[in-house]
Amino acid sequence: MNERQLEYFRRKLLAWKAELLSDSRDTIEGMKDATRNIPDIADRASEETDRALELRTRDRQRKLVSKIDSALRRIEEGEYGYCEITGEPISLRRLDARPIATMSLEAQERHERRERVHRDD
Incomplete structure (x- = not known):
C-alpha cells in the first residue's frame, strides 16, 4: 500500500x-x-428501555473507537492492511468497506466458520 492510500x-x-x-x-x-x-x-x-438501548449503542461505539485507534496505530507502525493471521495484504475494497479489518476476507470467513462450529457445542 502506498503513502497516498495510507x-x-x-x-x-x-x-x-x-x-x-x-x-x-x-x-x-x-x-x-x-x-x-x-x-x-x-x-x-418505555423511557428506561429507550435509555438502555441508547447506552448499549454507545457501548458498541466505544468499542468501535478502540478498534479505530488500533487501526490508526497499525498505520503508524506500518502494519496496516495486512492480515494478522496470514500476513497477506487485505484487499483495498475490503479496507474501504471496513477500514478496521484485521483479517483478509478468506481468513475472516474461516474464523467465522470455526466460531459457528464451536458455538454449536
Missing part, C-alpha cells in the same frame, strides 16, 4: 472516530436534559 485510510478513520465521539457527546447531553420524573409507570418503563 493517508486516505488514516483520514477516513479519523473522520469516523470524530463522528462517533460527537454522537457520544450529543447522547450524554441529551440524557442529561431528558432526566425527568415520569409519573406513568408504562411511560417510565
Whole structure:
C-alpha cells in the first residue's frame, strides 16, 4: 500500500472516530436534559428501555473507537492492511468497506466458520 492510500485510510478513520465521539457527546447531553420524573409507570418503563438501548449503542461505539485507534496505530507502525493471521495484504475494497479489518476476507470467513462450529457445542 502506498503513502497516498495510507493517508486516505488514516483520514477516513479519523473522520469516523470524530463522528462517533460527537454522537457520544450529543447522547450524554441529551440524557442529561431528558432526566425527568415520569409519573406513568408504562411511560417510565418505555423511557428506561429507550435509555438502555441508547447506552448499549454507545457501548458498541466505544468499542468501535478502540478498534479505530488500533487501526490508526497499525498505520503508524506500518502494519496496516495486512492480515494478522496470514500476513497477506487485505484487499483495498475490503479496507474501504471496513477500514478496521484485521483479517483478509478468506481468513475472516474461516474464523467465522470455526466460531459457528464451536458455538454449536
